[in-house]
Amino acid sequence: MVTNPRRVVLVLMGVALAAGAVGWVVGSRITSPADAAAAHQPPPASLITVAVRKQKLTSTVTAQGTVAYTGATPLTLTGSVGAPAGDAATPATQLVTKAPEAGATVGSGARLLEVSGRPVFLLPGAVPMYRTLADGMTGDDVKQLQAALTALGFGHPRGGKFDAATQIQVQRWYERAGYEPQTTTDTPPKVTIPSGEILFLPELPVRLDSVITRAGAQATGRIGTATSSKVDLRGTLPTADAQFVRAGMTAKLSLPDGTTTSAKVDAIGPDAAPPPADEPASGNAGDTDGSGDQANGTGQTGGAGQQPAAADSVPVRFAAADPKTLAAYAGQAVRIDIEVGATSGDVLVVPVAAVATSADGATRVQVQRAGGAVEDVPVRTGLTADGLVEVTASGGGLAAGDRVAAGTK
Template sequence: MVVQERQAVAAEGEGLPRDQAPRRRRFVLAVAVGAGLVSAGGLVGAHFVRSPAQAAADTSPPPPSVITASVVRQVLASTIVLRGTFGDGRTVTAQPTSVAAEQGQPSGAGASALVVTGVFVRAGDEVRAARPLIEYSGRPVFALPGQVPMYRDLVPGLSGKDVYQFQRSLVALGFASSGLVTGTFDAATGRAVQRLYRAMGYAVPVTAAVSGDTGAATASAPADAPVTERSSSGAQSAVVQEPMLPMSEVVLVPALPARVVSVPVAVGDTVKGPVITLARGGMQLQGRLDPSDADLVKHGMAVSVLSETTGMQVAAVVDSVGTLTAPGQKGQDTDAADGSATGGAYLPLSVHPKSGSWPTRFAGQNVRLTITAASTDTAVLAVPEAALSSGADTRTRLTVVAASGAQRIVIVRAGVSAGGLVAVVPLNGSLQPGDKVVVGQ
């Protein structure tokens, strides 16, 4: 009540009616708010409204600048990377088909079933001459050097290239003298066969032929003499047992040592197929070279062979580059699981080790081949390929940018290129590692 009376007195003192004072205050507040909005709008408008000159300045391109790269000093090597696969080359298998009679045993006493009774090697092993590899029905399978295939049993009286080859092997292995090599299987050859089998620890294989009645026992005869048997009528007959070489017991390989590719049998298995497979030569490595790189790869170039599986790396050289091979071409290797040819056309690339032979751990592997097509002997100055250009005078040049931004032209001679870099030799002016050269704008 007191507050209302005071407000009435104040209103009367201002000369206004008591009901018009609040209305005036609201009007003054509204004017103040409006003035603030107008000021804010002016500021916002000033931000978006530009003069034509300002608009042109804002949309003009930035001042030109250059992209640079550093000059480096390093050894450059131009390389080509491709894939290669180790193969067994030509192989030869042994598949026994009969069991030879043994010296000193009665005729017909030999085994009739062909059963594996010993396995002495495994895949990857090195094979040398006259060492048992597999044993079947108590008889050995062993390797001998030779180019002429074993196509018959070698028995006394035979002549031919195969006999000549066998005699040479006996001489090379120390089982006979050089005078043995006549090409005819004679008694001296038979004695060498005895020495061969006794050195391996096996009974000598023999032929058996009845020569007729003897009338006297020969039980005390030497081991290589005819063996006597008694017929059903009680008469004695001499069964002549002469040393021979069974076809089923020998694997001929052109060069030894050879390598075991596979041994698909175990002791106790019945012989139904090959008992061992040997590589006739060392492992062979063949790569697939892109035809576009044909002019870059030559005989004798250095190759690095890397097995990602084992981490093994071996130095090698290019042996030869073959002719263009198209997918599906006869004789082409296949990659797909169904045996179909895959990939595009390629050039078969033959690679051999720089020294010695391929490690057996590479057998069957797909490896990475890195061929060094060109290389600098020492570290050289090198710049990115994009830094080089040619003028009307056909000279190669590059632009060097100083720390101040000043530019100068340097004439250079380009050399080996590798990995996007090019070796350069300055022909005028200086060029140092760390200098900045223009590679783009």
């Protein structure tokens, strides 16, 4: 067979071209390790910028507080009500005929409860009603009775003696309340006050926080617990935050129903701690239930719901602008935001992350100018709040709207 040389050459050239094309295609799809690594390098970092703002800055710390009525005081029946037990006018077993009502507020001269038809009144005083007052008796208990009668508008008895003038005013007081005073069988009869018919308390009025007696119960021992009619607001702050708080600072109270009201820091530290509970003496007259309450029922305890501050926190007491508003939230927790600092007006602010500090303590921000150029601008920092910081550029190289670097991406 005769082969045409030209045809052979053309075939070989075609094979060579085809092989070259295949090699080019294969080569274009193969990447060296170095090329592959270079192809996966991240793009050059670019700045994350934020605008400089002009606004007022306010710094706050947050406390958790509790609303409570102050001065929880156990109330205890003491002595006899009416004539002494065993007297024909008074049965040996006395019963509560009108019980107090929980939540009620009772003031000076008002009846707390009724025992076998006789009243038990409240009056202000530090000395307990430890005896039946009879004609001619003298003492501090008589003096505080006379002071209470004067304050109630029943004459001006004085001198510390349970004399005829004082007895006349006692009679007027009892009769206005709807009761006849107890009298002796002497001729003429003299007014007396049985030891159980008055409870002297250091502060009035009081709110009956709880009542544990009822009509028909024997009139002995505990009646219930009274508190001041005023509410108290106390909280605690972490020690790290408490260093910024001072008495007189403004606070905002966030109440459980979502409303807010204002208050001020009244005290911080030891002065704000809840009062310690007194240790009532045991075996006092009138301690018929074994509770150890003092004879006049004034063994003070701390405000209801108040707990001592933890070791790493500091107690704070607050004075609400409208204390009556808080009464509806007694026993509930509230959030308290205390303003610890504020600028005098609008200032330039940037995110805290935008401020860089050099080794020598100097601070600066990076400002991105038109065209993308970045300039370091020295600044002085001021108040910090909510992730923002007040800045002042000494050379005036910073204005609201400028964009400062706050990071990279």
